[in-house]
Amino acid sequence: MGLFILRRLGVMLLTALCLTFIVFWLTNLQPNLEKLAKTQGNARMSDAAVETWLGNRGYTRNVFVKYGEWLGVLPGYVIEGTDGETRGRCANNSTITEDMSTFCGVLQGDWGYSTVFRDEVSSILGERGWQTAKLMFFVMLVMVPGALIIGVLAGMREGSRTDRSLSTVSILSTATPEYVSGVVFIAVFATATFNMQWFKGTATSAMDNITFENFTLPVLTVALYGMGYIARMTRASMTEVMTAQYIRTARLKGVSFRNIVLRHALRNALIAPFTVIMLQFPWLLNGVVIVETLFNYKGFGWTLVQAAGNNDIEMLLGVSVVSVFVVLATQLISDIGYVFLNPRIRIS
Amino acid sequence: MEALTWTGSLGTTLGPIMVIAVAVLILSVVGNFAAAFASSTQQVTAAGGAVVVPWRWSDKTSFFELVIPAIVVGLVLYAFEAFTADPTLSTWLAGLGLPGWLTTTITALVFLVMGGFFAYLLQRAPAALFEWLTRWSFIVIVGVIVTFVFFSQFAGYGNAGIVGEMAKQFLPVWIALVVTYTLSILFKRRLGLYGKLFDSVIGMIGYGLVIFWVFTAIFVGIFDLVGTHDPLTQISGLKNAPPGVPMPEGEAGFAHYLLGGDNLARDIFSRMVEGSVVVMMIAPLATLFAFMVGITLGLPAGYYGGRLDTFLSFLANLILAFPVILLFYLLVTPEIIATGLPNYMAMVLFIFPLVFFGVLIHSRYRNQPSKDYLILAIVLAPLVLLYLSVINQQGSPIDFWPLDFFDIPGGILVVFVSVVFVNSPTVFRIVRGLALDIKTRDYVAAAQTRGERPWYIMLWEILPNARGPLIVDFCLRIGYTTILLGTLGFFGLGLPPESPDWGSTINEGRKLLLIYAHPALPPAIALLSLVLGLNLLADGLREESLKD
Numbered sequence: 001m002g003l004f005i006l007r008r009l010g011v012m013l014l015t016a017l018c019l020t021f022i023v024f025w026l027t028n029l030q031p032n033l034e035k036l037a038k039t040q041g042n043a044r045m046s047d048a049a050v051e052t053w054l055g056n057r058g059y060t061r062n063v064f065v066k067y068g069e070w071l072g073v074l075p076g077y078v079i080e081g082t083d084g085e086t087r088g089r090c091a092n093n094s095t096i097t098e099d100m101s102t103f104c105g106v107l108q109g110d111w112g113y114s115t116v117f118r119d120e121v122s123s124i125l126g127e128r129g130w131q132t133a134k135l136m137f138f139v140m141l142v143m144v145p146g147a148l149i150i151g152v153l154a155g156m157r158e159g160s161r162t163d164r165s166l167s168t169v170s171i172l173s174t175a176t177p178e179y180v181s182g183v184v185f186i187a188v189f190a191t192a193t194f195n196m197q198w199f200k201g202t203a204t205s206a207m208d209n210i211t212f213e214n215f216t217l218p219v220l221t222v223a224l225y226g227m228g229y230i231a232r233m234t235r236a237s238m239t240e241v242m243t244a245q246y247i248r249t250a251r252l253k254g255v256s257f258r259n260i261v262l263r264h265a266l267r268n269a270l271i272a273p274f275t276v277i278m279l280q281f282p283w284l285l286n287g288v289v290i291v292e293t294l295f296n297y298k299g300f301g302w303t304l305v306q307a308a309g310n311n312d313i314e315m316l317l318g319v320s321v322v323s324v325f326v327v328l329a330t331q332l333i334s335d336i337g338y339v340f341l342n343p344r345i346r347i348s
Numbered sequence: 349m350e351a352l353t354w355t356g357s358l359g360t361t362l363g364p365i366m367v368i369a370v371a372v373l374i375l376s377v378v379g380n381f382a383a384a385f386a387s388s389t390q391q392v393t394a395a396g397g398a399v400v401v402p403w404r405w406s407d408k409t410s411f412f413e414l415v416i417p418a419i420v421v422g423l424v425l426y427a428f429e430a431f432t433a434d435p436t437l438s439t440w441l442a443g444l445g446l447p448g449w450l451t452t453t454i455t456a457l458v459f460l461v462m463g464g465f466f467a468y469l470l471q472r473a474p475a476a477l478f479e480w481l482t483r484w485s486f487i488v489i490v491g492v493i494v495t496f497v498f499f500s501q502f503a504g505y506g507n508a509g510i511v512g513e514m515a516k517q518f519l520p521v522w523i524a525l526v527v528t529y530t531l532s533i534l535f536k537r538r539l540g541l542y543g544k545l546f547d548s549v550i551g552m553i554g555y556g557l558v559i560f561w562v563f564t565a566i567f568v569g570i571f572d573l574v575g576t577h578d579p580l581t582q583i584s585g586l587k588n589a590p591p592g593v594p595m596p597e598g599e600a601g602f603a604h605y606l607l608g609g610d611n612l613a614r615d616i617f618s619r620m621v622e623g624s625v626v627v628m629m630i631a632p633l634a635t636l637f638a639f640m641v642g643i644t645l646g647l648p649a650g651y652y653g654g655r656l657d658t659f660l661s662f663l664a665n666l667i668l669a670f671p672v673i674l675l676f677y678l679l680v681t682p683e684i685i686a687t688g689l690p691n692y693m694a695m696v697l698f699i700f701p702l703v704f705f706g707v708l709i710h711s712r713y714r715n716q717p718s719k720d721y722l723i724l725a726i727v728l729a730p731l732v733l734l735y736l737s738v739i740n741q742q743g744s745p746i747d748f749w750p751l752d753f754f755d756i757p758g759g760i761l762v763v764f765v766s767v768v769f770v771n772s773p774t775v776f777r778i779v780r781g782l783a784l785d786i787k788t789r790d791y792v793a794a795a796q797t798r799g800e801r802p803w804y805i806m807l808w809e810i811l812p813n814a815r816g817p818l819i820v821d822f823c824l825r826i827g828y829t830t831i832l833l834g835t836l837g838f839f840g841l842g843l844p845p846e847s848p849d850w851g852s853t854i855n856e857g858r859k860l861l862l863i864y865a866h867p868a869l870p871p872a873i874a875l876l877s878l879v880l881g882l883n884l885l886a887d888g889l890r891e892e893s894l895k896d
Contacts, residue, residue, distance in 0.1 A: 011662075018666055023678065031683035161380050161479060168550070171887060175880040177831045179838045179851070180872040183858055187865035201862045285671045290838065294858060301673075305839065308677035316677075323671045331669070 001339070008335055012328045016321075023320040024067050027313045033059050035311050040115060056081035058089060070112075070317070072105020106321060112314030116306055121318040124303065129322065131207055131299035132288055135222070138215065139284065143223035143230070144277060150227070151234020151273065156261050158239040167235065173228030178290040182221040186294075189217060203297040218295045222287040226280050230273055237272035241265045271341045278334030282327045352592030352604055356509030358500060362492050369488040376481035378424055422463030426456060497522065510592045510606050514617065517574050517606075521563045528559060541819070544892040551888015557881025561874070565628035568621050575618035576602035579848045587613040588864045610853075610867040611860060619848040620870045626849035627878065630760065631829040634767045635822060638829075641700045641768065642775025644707075647806040649776070650783025661780070664773035672770055673835065679766045680841040688745035690762045695739045695746060697768050702731055711804040763842040767832050771825060778821055782814040789813075816893045820886050827882035834875050850875040 026032075036059075037050045045053065054060050058069075058077040068074030069089055076089030090104035104110040111121035154166035188194050190201030199217050206214040241247065242265055250264050289301030296302075300319070307315035355363065500512030501519060508515070515522075536543035545551040567573040577583075585596045586609035593605050607616040649657040667675075679690065705727055713720035738756060740749040756764075786792065787810060795805045836842045837851020838858075845852065850871040857868025 015662075015666055015669055019669060023674075026678045026684065026689075029684065029687050029689075031686045035683055161482075165377060165380065167887075168884075171883045172880060175827065175883045176876055177834060177879070179834060179854055179858075180876050183854055183861065183868045183872045184876075186858075186861050187869055191862055191865045193865040282669070282671055286673050286835075289671075289673045290835070293839070304674065304677070308674070308681070311681075311683070320674055323674060324669060327669045327671065 008332055016324055019324045020321055021067055025063055027316055052082050070105050072103050072107035075102045076104050111318045114312055114315040116310045116312040121315050125318050128300045128303045138219045139222045142219055143227050147227045147230035148234055150231040152238050155235035155238025170228035170231040173224050178221050178225050178287045181224050182294045185217045203295040218291045222291050225287055230276055233276040234273045238269040241269040275334040275338050278330045281330040285323055351594055352506055352510045354509050355511050356507050358503055358508040362496055366492045369485045372481055373485035376478045379478040422460040425459045425462055513606055520567045520573050524563045545888055548888040548891055550884050554881045554884025554888055557877050558885055561624050561878045564621055565624040569625040574621045577615035577618045579619045579622040582613040591866055607870050608866045616867055616870055619853055620874050622848040623850045627830055630764055631826050634764050635826045635829050637768045638771035638775050640704050641772040643779050644700045644704045646776040646779025647783050650780040651787055651806050664776045667773045676841055680762055685762055690765045691744045691746045694765045698735055707803055708807050711807055759843045763836055767829055783810055786810045786813055820890045823882050823886035827879040830879050
């Protein structure tokens with residue numbers, strides 16, 4: 001078990017390094033850097049001026065060196081610029097000071113400076129991440145029980161009318177991407193078009209004060225898309241369990257149907273959905289980006305869109321590190337959780 | 349010209365039937381659910397099927413089995429009352445001059461009693477009654493819709509309202525649909541898996557939705573039939589105009605904007621049908637390419653295993669761990685396009701179909717060189733020319749081939765490449781899993797003993813036997829690709845902003861959504877219906893392919 005977790009951690013670390021390098025390389029391609037120079041320096045800089053601007057700030061060096069510095073395994077650069085000023089990476093690109101540290105990268109907790117939000121990347125990530133965590137919490141609160149109930153009800157009697165109707169509902173929910181359900185929800189429940197103006201169409205006010213009125217629609221929108229998939233998985237696992245020999249034995253013993261479902265089948269049927277729920281996180285991340293943009297809720301996803309749309313390189317890198325980490329961590333938890341939950345694997 | 353109403357005079361006759369049928373359908377579905385919860389009315393056989401047994405009151409029947417359905421049914425009835433345009437009961441009560449809270453209480457009580465009565469019936473009546481009601485109310489709804497579409501074709505202009513005029517515009521699509529269904533159902537026993545699709549209601553509904561949009565795309569894209577206006581023409585005065593608005597005086601052409609005008613005064617209906625062309629051009633083809641890539645890499649990974657498998661799986665997991673939107677933002681920005689990265693990716697990804705067909709043919713006809721070379725030349729020569737024309741773009745870093753027949757419009761290539769790139773790792777994983785499973789079968793061992801080469805076994809023994817799950821996944825994946833295209837459009841990535849594709853139109857409509865809801869809804873519903881159709885189709889196919 002220990003070896004298994006160690007190997008998984010090793011692969012995870014390698015994946016994280018590769019992914020962050022790819023993002024780093026893509027964001028540090030020449031056209032991106034030129035755009036950065038023009039937005040940060042002067043919009044009418046000549047090509048030569050752009051080159052010196054980038055050179056003075058260490059952008060023109062080898063991408064591997066830059067990546068090492070950003071990660072914090074190589075010492076930050078100190079460059080004597082053509083304009084006479086000596087800049088250091090660890091002094092935030094300004095004049096170097098005595099107490100400047102040698103390494104300053106993600107590993108040292110220095111995530112860089114966001115050019116769009118004009119603040120430290122780490123503090124923005126913390127603040128926006130907290131907003132998204134709140135959204136995710138409520139989404140989970142709605143999605144997981146809803147999906148499990150639908151799946152169990154559909155799966156306990158395979159082929160029945162209940163099963164058919166609930167399966168159709170879950171197909172409908174998987175076929176409705178967030179931008180469709182969100183737009184439909186807003187049009188129906190937040191505008192006067194259908195005389196059902198019950199909720200608010202924006203969630204900006206929910207950042208300080210979550211109410212039923214301003215948070216229902218975003219939470220429902222994200223939850224709906226994931227719900228169908230988890231419900232289908234739960235249904236598949238439930239139908240499989242219901243045909244098992246031990247269920248038939250219980251039935252022949254005369255155990256009531258309710259007890260069979262609740263006491264005997266449910267525990268075993270919920271192992272597979274657990275891994276699915278964990279693996280659903282990357283998809284939720286997508287949903288969060290769409291919903292936060294649509295409802296103007298300034299969380300992590302909204303930050304991603306702003307950073308990517310405005311060529312905010314260090315912010316974008318920070319966002320990708322966090323999202324890649326979330327994805328990989330949930331994969332790891334799902335693997336380990338599966339082993340712990342499944343007695344057959346745990347004992348052998 | 350007057351503005352059009354939704355259903356015109358034809359709707360006033362058919363409307364009440366429709367409302368009653370929908371109400372009965374909803375109630376009977378609710379009744380079905382309630383019947384399923386009340387475990388005393390149903391027992392389960394050992395095989396898992398449900399058997400209806402007569403209900404009798406016994407000490408086992410709990411209080412809740414009556415109360416919960418009563419509350420549910422009462423709430424449904426109450427919702428019906430509260431949200432219809434002219435509520436009958438509350439109006440009548442309000443006429444008596446009672447205070448508001450009393451009116452509400454009485455209304456709620458009346459509906460609760462009605463719900464209780466319904467729940468009582470539900471306990472007494474066999475669940476079969478609800479099955480019967482569900483089926484027949486559904487048939488009536490379909491019948492009303494068909495009747496409406498049929499008669500609106502003969503109604504004078506505007507008599508059948510907006511819906512009727514749209515039904516008229518879709519006439520070629522209806523004809524094509526009827527012909528397809530008639531032929532398919534007549535010959536369904538000779539059509540293999542496709543014919544079996546017509547045995548399942550879910551599959552038929554899904555297939556209907558899908559080919560509705562396929563035919564729409566064909567008639568709009570090739571024959572320029574369904575749309576009423578040019579999707580890009582702006583007519584002043586119709587900015588954000590409501591559905592059914594008449595054209596201003598002196599404008600030629602179709603007399604109304606059927607679904608209203610958008611923020612730039614363009615016809616929403618025409619843009620919606622035009623959007624299907626973009627989706628139909630990109631989604632199936634991109635999915636096909638993703639399958640080529642996934643199959644060409646997944647088969648050897650599953651068949652050989654070992655280091656190759658480890659390496660390819662690692663790469664696939666790497667792409668899968670990327671949040672899709674982040675990947676899109678990194679790939680589909682103007683700066684990245686300027687570096688030519690998408691062109692290089694196209695060069696790599698588009699070579700896989702060539703490799704696939706080359707190996708497919710060569711592994712089969714390896715022992716008959718003359719036949720081998722002839723077929724290879726016939727198949728590969730046009731493909732190679734096509735490949736070179738596609739990847740070779742004027743003004744991009746790859747511009748060396750003199751015989752460039754066509755250039756794909758800039759945005760489309762980038763969108764295409766990124767969608768293929770995102771989809772292929774998943775296909776790879778599916779194919780790899782299937783190959784791992786199938787390579788242990790006896791017929792593979794037999795082929796190995798015969799001395800067949802690995803690629804022959806992979807492509808001519810394993811692949812045909814994996815076709816069932818692959819076809820099902822292909823349908824699902826087209827739907828997913830459609831969602832991805834919509835996502836790209838929603839964030840304004842890739843396609844030009846005036847493009848009529850559904851994602852971009854939703855993106856445009858959402859900006860003023862709180863003031864004008866009508867521009868964003870038609871493309872959203874169109875996208876939903878297509879993806880839903882593909883999902884239902886996949887479900888029907890899966891069900892039918894599992895039967896044998």
